[in-house]
Amino acid sequence: MSLIFRRGIASMASLKKASKVVCIGRNYADHVKELNNQRPKQPFFFLKPPSSILAPGEGPVIRPRGVDLHYEVELALIIGKQVKNLEASDEQGALDAIDSYALSIDMTARNAQNEAKKKGLPWDIAKGFDTFLPISEIIPKSAIPDPHNVEIYLSVNNVIQQSDSTELMLFQIPRMLSDISKVMTLEKGDIVITGTPKGVGPVVPGDVMRAGLKVNGKEIEAAKIEVA
Amino acid sequence: MSLIFRRGIASMASLKKASKVVCIGRNYADHVKELNNQRPKQPFFFLKPPSSILAPGEGPVIRPRGVDLHYEVELALIIGKQVKNLEASDEQGALDAIDSYALSIDMTARNAQNEAKKKGLPWDIAKGFDTFLPISEIIPKSAIPDPHNVEIYLSVNNVIQQSDSTELMLFQIPRMLSDISKVMTLEKGDIVITGTPKGVGPVVPGDVMRAGLKVNGKEIEAAKIEVA
Ligand SMILES: [Mg+2]
Ligand SMILES: [Mg+2]
Ligand SMILES: [Mg+2]
Incomplete structure (x- = not known):
């Protein structure tokens, strides 16, 4: 495996130096329903x-006072080169843009987000607190032959809450990278998180979240997250 | 001046490597009114x-097709060190956190932002297109003795559209940096833009925006922006 690791550019240090983290919203139909949201006509x-x-290993997710803290497990793409104006039909171009993968949890201050939505205000505070993006070790690209056919799951205190295949994505990776890169140039080292399946819910201090990713039923060790 | 420049950490190359750009919304009362927005009870x-x-010198602002493109001139702070949980009462701490300044134009796809507000969606697309943050050369900290007492202005085709003193900010810099740093740790090189005064409006291709900053009526050369 070490040879494969070295082939990618990404390291945990480089992840922290990402110039941006772009997050797809509402990309699984059953998750859209569970939050009573509208199904998007295009990726946002x-x-x-x-x-x-x-x-x-960096320690727990910090819950800010008064925050209803929700988990959202998501497949993360680590971008390997600059991407600008990618065409949605360019599937090879999209795959070529990916350096490697990771698993991530898009922690969300749900009450703050709901208030922002109601008032027409930005989401960035609700989504952006320190520790709100637990991420796994880097998953070498070769470990995921098809990013639209992996199972991602998350448990809270050993009870599975989310578990679905990425084949359920409403918009697949080429379309996402196309839409994003027509707005903002993606840079080497940028992170794109691809949306969460159904089953999101609250955690309170003391809860332990475990998340992982399976390819053809086989656990990928690098993808495991365990965080309080 | 060169000695003063060398004392700061910031350079144009370092600006482009900012780990984030944080933007204060609705920070001037008359601008809040002109967009029929609610005056915020706290900085957002x-x-x-x-x-x-x-x-x-990097060329024009690109107007994406169908976009109603608006300018918002804003004083930018370039952060000189890591800031976390700053207290709003710590005025010296806030000033110490600033490495230098710049002038900036927070270009906004106003129609996309209005639609996002109506639908409760994030603002990041409306605010985040490539070229949507024209920025001036770096202004040495010593050139601005009091960041709450400078005049910022913007003209379109030589007609002044915005011109107000930063003393009109609803929330001053210590409060902003406090609120931001209690959510997201500010890193060295991060940029904070501090909100726009009244007078925002549309530009179309071919229009020339010029912006600048005056201290005690005296133009600061480094702050000048000229962009089509
Ligand atoms: Mg937003
Ligand atoms: Mg999410
Ligand atoms: Mg603005």
């Missing part, structure tokens, strides 16, 4: 600050 | 991606 996205990244 | 903020930065 928002930013999390790199300061929200929580690397493995 | 959103992110622009570093990929939106347009350095001096």
Whole structure:
């Protein structure tokens, strides 16, 4: 595996130096329903600050006072080169843009987000607190032959809450990278998180979240997240 | 002046490597009114991606098709060190956190932002296109003895559209940096843009925006922006 690792550009240190983290919203139909949201006609996205990244072993997610803290497990793409104006039909171009993968949890201050939505205000505070992006070790690209066919799951205190295949994505990776890169140039080292399946919910201090990713039923060790 | 420049850490190259750009919304009362917005009870903020930065001489602001493109001139703070949980009462701490200044134009796809507000969606697309953050040369800290007492202005085709003193800010810099740093740790090199005074409006291709900053009526050369 070490040879494969070395082939990618990404390291945990480089992740923390990402110039941006772009997050796709509402990309799984059953998750759209569970939050009573409208199904999007096109991908939409928002930013999390790199300061929200929580690397493995860096300690717990901090729940700000008064916050209803929700988990959202998501497949993360680590971008390997500059991408601008990618065409959605360019599937090879999209795959070529990916250096490697990671698993991530898009922690969300749900009450703050709901208030922002109601008032028409930005989401960036609700999504952007320090520690709000726990991330796994880097998953070498070769470990995921098809990013639209992996199972991602998350448990809270050993009870599975989310578990679905990325084949359920409403907009697949080429379309996402196309839409994003027609707005903002993606840079080498940028992170794109691809939306969460159904089953999001609250955690309170003391809860333990575990998340992982399976390819053909086989656990990928690098993808494991365990965070309080 | 060169000695003063060398004392700061910032350079145009370092600006483009900012880990984040944090933008204060609705920070001037008359601007809040002109957009029929609610006056905020506390500072709120959103992110622009570093990929939106347009350095001096890098060419025009690109207007995406169908976009109602608005300018918002804003004083930018360039952060000189890591800031976390700053207290709003710590005025000296806030000033010490500033490495230098710049002038900036927070370009906004106003129709996309209005639609996002109506639908409760994030602002990041409307605010985040490539070239949507024209920025001036770096202004040495010593050139601005009091950041709450400078005049910022913007003209379109030589007609002044915005011109107000930063003394009109609803929330001053210590309060902003406090509120931001209690959510997201500010890193050395991060950029904070501090809100726009009244007078925002549309530009179309071919229009020339000029912006500048005066201290005690005296133009600061480094602050000048000229962009089509
Ligand atoms: Mg936003
Ligand atoms: Mg999410
Ligand atoms: Mg603005």
